[in-house]
Amino acid sequence: MTAQLRDIASAFAFDGTIDAIEALGEGFINDTFVVRTAGDAPDYILQRKNRHVFPDVPAMMENIRKVTEHIRRRVAAEGGDPNREAMTVIPTRDGALYHRDEAGEYWAATRFIEGAVTYDRADTEELARKGGEGIGRFQAQLADFTEPLAETIRGFHDIRHRFAQWDEALRRDAAGRVGSLAAEIAFIEARREEMLAFKRLVEEGTIPVRVTHNDTKIANILFDGEGRVLCAIDLDTVMNAPALNDFGDAIRTFANTGAEDDPEPGRVGLSLGMFRAYAEGYLSQQARQLTQAEIDHLAFSARYITFEQVLRFLMDYIDGDTYYKIRYPDHNLVRTHAQQRLLESMEEQYDAMRAIVREVAAAYR
């Protein structure tokens, strides 16, 4: 443990005396440490937040504080243990939600949840069901949360905003690649109107805006030793948006039979079994909260978010690979093709997806 890390840790209102500080995992965005304390005092998670991805860390921490305090109250009211079934933000000794070090980096801390288990991949229907339950529970706990949240990443799943960026990227043609992408660009343009039509349902209020997690991968759900869901973690991107976005993005990742960047499109497709399992877990928690319009568009949300991902990967390729990290020169184009294939598979199986949602929702309403 470096003296510098120890200094940063001592800025926070931790109980007990610090024994050790250990690096945890290999996050792509933040740097994460566990602060071990002596005796009975709890341990803590200490994170350096990436200020390039999150231009307004104070606003982000304020979002996280509001949401976690609400969930803690809900868990306590239902007789659960808020220290295990919710995240707990630990302020600094001065009462701030973050500490700024000498280099201007932002640090924040939460309570460490002892004995929790996480998974890297949802490769069974059982885990997909649990993943759906974890995100469904998170949204259900926030169904009565009415405080506004800051928009920490502008227009994140707003397809109108994405199309404005897209039109600009085509016009700029920064990497000189537009000329070779006629088929991929036509794929996007053929779907422009139907995606904007969905967005209009949100703009008119037919589809409500709620609280979304915005990074619904299985690794962001904590389980206890018996496999029960504890809580959703990594709340950095929590914002106000349609709940459907979290469902759609989860299906895009959980229910793909191949990899997000699979070079072999034949391996990519939507697994209806995984789709059903995630929908069962999710709707077991959320079916009574959602409006009929939301239920009617759950299956479409998977197409919407997957379409957006095709657009974002292709746009980054057109821009010359400035947003996503790439491992080889055409990586963003390979990602584009793999996500195109996934979207086509969803389009082919759309009637079956809708039938599954109807069936599962009816069972839980």
Ligand code: GN1
């Ligand atoms: C980024 O790296 P990760 O999984 O946190 C991106 C998501 C994309 C995803 C695609 C803040 O998420 O929106 O869907 O890559 N997050 C941000 O792999 O842009």
Ligand code: MG
């Ligand atoms: Mg993330």
